[in-house]
Amino acid sequence: MSYRFDSSLRLPAALMAGLVVGCVAGAIVDAPWTGLAVVALAEIVVLLSLIRHQTRPMMAAARSEADPQYDRLMTRSRRIASQLRDLRSAAGTLPDAVVLLDQTRHVRWFNHASEELLGLRRPADRGRDLLDVLRNSELADWITDGAREPLNDVTAPGRPNRHISVTLLPFGSRQRLLLARDTSHLTRLEQIRRDFVANVSHELRTPLTVIHGYLELLDPEDIPELATVIDEMRTQSKRMGQIVEDLLTLSRLETQDHVPDEQVQMTPLLATLRKEAEALSQGRHKVSLDAATPVDILGSPKDLHSAFSNLVSNAVRYTPTGGRIVIRWERTPHGATFSVKDSGFGIPASHIARLTERFYRVSSSRSRDSGGTGLGLSIVKHVLNLHQARLEIASEPGQGSTFSCEFGSERLLDPERAHDLHMLG
Structure with missing residues (x-):
């Protein structure tokens, strides 16, 4: 007659499942070995309990039948318990x-x-x-x-x-x-980076302003052989000035932890955005506005204008002549959404997750030709974060893109509430 220890048959499967969970945990915290060690540590409690509560009666039964089986079982149990204690001791010294x-x-x-x-x-x-x-x-x-x-x-x-x-x-x-x-060291490094960017941007602003001012005084007609050079210098100095301004805006947004709850009147803001799009397009695109939702939101009018304007200007820059751009403001079951849809080049799926990174470009040459700074979507992301909103991007190469800013219901300001806020102000 032989004795079967069922728990030993389940042990390999349990450990394999633990490895899978450990890999997932490690990937999340960017430390796969730590993840494996942590999961193994958690299994210690379960396995030791299994050994303590199930092994003893089974070993007693085994001993009554055959001492060799009992000895082998005891040796195996001691080995497993020793390994688990070692692993528990090692996990106890982890820095996490x-x-x-x-x-x-x-x-x-x-x-x-x-x-x-x-x-x-x-x-x-x-x-x-x-x-x-x-x-x-x-x-x-x-x-x-x-x-x-x-x-x-x-x-x-x-x-x-x-x-x-x-x-x-x-x-x-x-x-x-x-x-x-x-993550204290990462927080300190991030603060150093922010301070450096802010300080450099401030230092660059004055000399760039002077350079651009002198370039504006030059008349290409007086120096026809340098007309092309002067125009290019003006364009690049203006672009550098815009990069500096965007960096300063980002630095300010990164140091903020909240925005004032001011009424953002969407009707005039949407009208302004449409005019800006038409002025930038200069008749090359069909710009339409769909805003049947008579609801305002709470937040920073200046920052939201900056974020929405970035999305609109991107749509104009990256949509070929003859394309269509739709600016939309609509209620949703969970709040409201501002979106900009274009019939432009579209974006490959592999790039979408990185679009809000600073200076990230899907196509470097196309971005330079369009006059963008590479910071617009990063500004959009930070503005939305401060408003507890999120940016959703849907795009397909050759089919255009839709950038949507989704606001929760807590940010909505219906007409009655807006009237009360106006009376209090």
Whole structure:
């Protein structure tokens, strides 16, 4: 008669599933090896429990039948337990915080980095609800709201000068892993970059203004042999000036964390955008406006004008002569959407995800010929982020593009509310 240990047959499958989850977790936090180690760490608790609660009675039964089987089983159990303890010890020294939560969100285990980055206390916080031990309201709100997306650049609990990124991942049977990484050095580097760009832009503004002013004083008719050169110098100095202005705008937007709740009157704004498009087009395109929605929004009129104007000017620049451009403002079930649709060149799908990066260009030569700075869509993204809105891009090569700014219902201002706001102002 032979004895079969069912749990040992399930172990390879469980470990393989853990590897898959670990790879996904590691990819999310940009540390695949850390992800694998973390998942293996989480399996420690389950496997040790399995060994403790299931192995003993089974081993007793096995021993009654055959001592050799019992010895082999004991040796294997000790080896697995030793390996898991070693892995748990190694995971405990990881620089990233790791917290294992059960299905009721109670803390089952955490490593030493969790004490440093999340403020957890050993052993007092073991077994407690995570919301009760997190000493940071932003983190607690993020978890309460479902933690669907990673939380980046949040202040570490009790450490105002330290910044972390946090991810919450499902694991096993209704368990979860909370991962936190110290991003303070990245935050400092980003601040250095912002300061550098802002300072350089300010320093460049004055000399460029002087150069452009002197170029405007030159009359090509007085120096016909240099007429082409003067025109090109004027064009490039004007373009450099626009780049500087866009960089300063980006620097300002990046340092803002909110916008004033002013009434943005959409009807006159849309009319202005149409006039700007027609002036830039100079009759080369058919520009139409579809704005049957009589609703305004709350936000910054100046910044939203800048964002919408960038989308309109891009449509004009990248649509061939004879093409059509449609500016639309409409209500949606969840808010309202401003969109610009063109019949231009279109954008390959591989480029769409990177369009809002600074200076990113689908076609360098086409962008230079159009006169763009490469910063417009980055400005659009930052403006929308400040308004809790998002940019959606739909495009197909040869079929044109649609850029949509989607605003939530909390930003809408119906006529009655607008009247009350006007009376208060």
